[in-house]
Amino acid sequence: MITLIKTLHFAAIFFSGWLVMLAMSHLLKISEKRFRHLLLFFDCSLLCSTVIFIGDPYNILAITPVFLAIVLFTCEGSFWQKTAIALMFSSTIISFSALRDNYIHDLIFPAKSDGFVVISFGNSNTDTLLTETWIQSGLGYHVSYLFTLPFALILFLYTRKNAPDKEYSLSDSMWRLLLFLTVIPFGIVLDVVALFPINEYETINLRIHIEYVVLLLITLLAFISLLWCVTVLAKQRKLEQQGMFAEINRKYYEAMEQQHFEVRRLKHDLANHIQILSALPEEKRAAYAAELSGNAALSHSFAYCGDSTVNAVLTVKKSAMERCHIRLKAEIDIPSPLPYDRTDLCALYANALDNAMEACMKLNEAQREIFLKSKARKGVFCLEISNPEPGAGESGSVKQSKKRAGSLSEKRSEHSPLLPTSKPDKTNHGFGLQSIREIVKRYHGRLEIKTEDGVFDLFLYLPLPEPR
Numbered sequence: 001m002i003t004l005i006k007t008l009h010f011a012a013i014f015f016s017g018w019l020v021m022l023a024m025s026h027l028l029k030i031s032e033k034r035f036r037h038l039l040l041f042f043d044c045s046l047l048c049s050t051v052i053f054i055g056d057p058y059n060i061l062a063i064t065p066v067f068l069a070i071v072l073f074t075c076e077g078s079f080w081q082k083t084a085i086a087l088m089f090s091s092t093i094i095s096f097s098a099l100r101d102n103y104i105h106d107l108i109f110p111a112k113s114d115g116f117v118v119i120s121f122g123n124s125n126t127d128t129l130l131t132e133t134w135i136q137s138g139l140g141y142h143v144s145y146l147f148t149l150p151f152a153l154i155l156f157l158y159t160r161k162n163a164p165d166k167e168y169s170l171s172d173s174m175w176r177l178l179l180f181l182t183v184i185p186f187g188i189v190l191d192v193v194a195l196f197p198i199n200e201y202e203t204i205n206l207r208i209h210i211e212y213v214v215l216l217l218i219t220l221l222a223f224i225s226l227l228w229c230v231t232v233l234a235k236q237r238k239l240e241q242q243g244m245f246a247e248i249n250r251k252y253y254e255a256m257e258q259q260h261f262e263v264r265r266l267k268h269d270l271a272n273h274i275q276i277l278s279a280l281p282e283e284k285r286a287a288y289a290a291e292l293s294g295n296a297a298l299s300h301s302f303a304y305c306g307d308s309t310v311n312a313v314l315t316v317k318k319s320a321m322e323r324c325h326i327r328l329k330a331e332i333d334i335p336s337p338l339p340y341d342r343t344d345l346c347a348l349y350a351n352a353l354d355n356a357m358e359a360c361m362k363l364n365e366a367q368r369e370i371f372l373k374s375k376a377r378k379g380v381f382c383l384e385i386s387n388p389e390p391g392a393g394e395s396g397s398v399k400q401s402k403k404r405a406g407s408l409s410e411k412r413s414e415h416s417p418l419l420p421t422s423k424p425d426k427t428n429h430g431f432g433l434q435s436i437r438e439i440v441k442r443y444h445g446r447l448e449i450k451t452e453d454g455v456f457d458l459f460l461y462l463p464l465p466e467p468r
Helices: 002-025 034-049 058-074 079-108 128-162 172-194 210-268 270-279 282-293 308-323 342-360 398-405 431-442
Strands: 116-119 204-206 327-333 369-377 380-388 446-452 455-463
Touching (some): 002 034, 002 079, 002 128, 034 058, 034 079, 034 128, 058 079, 079 128, 079 172, 128 210, 172 210, 308 342, 308 369, 342 369, 342 455, 431 446, 431 455
Parallel strands (some): 327 369
Antiparallel strands (some): 116 204, 369 380
């Protein structure tokens, strides 16, 4: 029976550590390296298994810096974020451990003499009652540790339900504020555990103080408040970012519309240019005609599809690409105007093409090629842009990209997760991608980014609303 209880005790500890690690993964990004993942698992298990006696400061002072150091090593994010989350979880679990080892244990196996709980420190001459106390206490601790598992399960379920989106972000100043708030419950549990007066050379009597229970429960409940703070701040930060992206996209769209207006104006003035040509002397006529022929507005058509915003973006970007000696190969099947906000649609195409142009400028002219495929059919709008990745050599030719992209829409019939870019120039594919990701999420679409065979590929789709 004792062997079975011990086995269940260790199983509960390891499973609890796994649940705590999963709960932390909703607030922190854990390193994908297997060694670090395993190290964090053992760290969480060690935290759950640490014995916390009121009056014994050694365990809490030892496990807290160890847990913090391993979280800093195994997780990604800013120093302030990792420190705040680590302290938040450690104070919560240590508070429960103090309740478990001092109160839950004694409720299961009471070992009292004249209304006091007997605890032994150091060597002392004890009678039969104290010997029986230690025997009961050993079994009691194995049984009380089983309560760690349901606590860890509740912690995990609550965190998963109330945590912000996994892609949330907070500034360092916000994380420093949260760290300050986290220090308060940790300081409470540290005071309760470490500042109780003891004499390690004597057997002492520890009266059960109800105020300690209340303080430890307050520390447990502080986790709810802290997680709520993280979620509220994350939502506020997201609203600020959406507002910023909307303003940037609006200005981008206005600039694009202005350029497109110039294109239409020049085309409208074509008749006037012809009249001027007929009136000019022969020696000036050739120079004027050459100047007109070099104007992008007259040399390129802007009717790529049935949506005027897409036409405006592609017309402007096509001219910019030709100035940079970048070839654009486009396959567009959009028969009618798209039912999305004009600024959002402009941001999707413009940011994606800007990123591709940034990458192409790092290549020699022979490799500068961008393949664009877009269509709006069967209730779905799709956009795919591929370009060679700098440093990929001949393997990253856009001929391969075009050949591969021809069947990408069919291959992605299943919902693919968003894959992180592995491009070395992450700054070029950073801010614009944040705007694209935010727009796709707002329209309940899907975005996939990948690098394969030396080709950077961006693919997204948005649902088309049903016509009324």
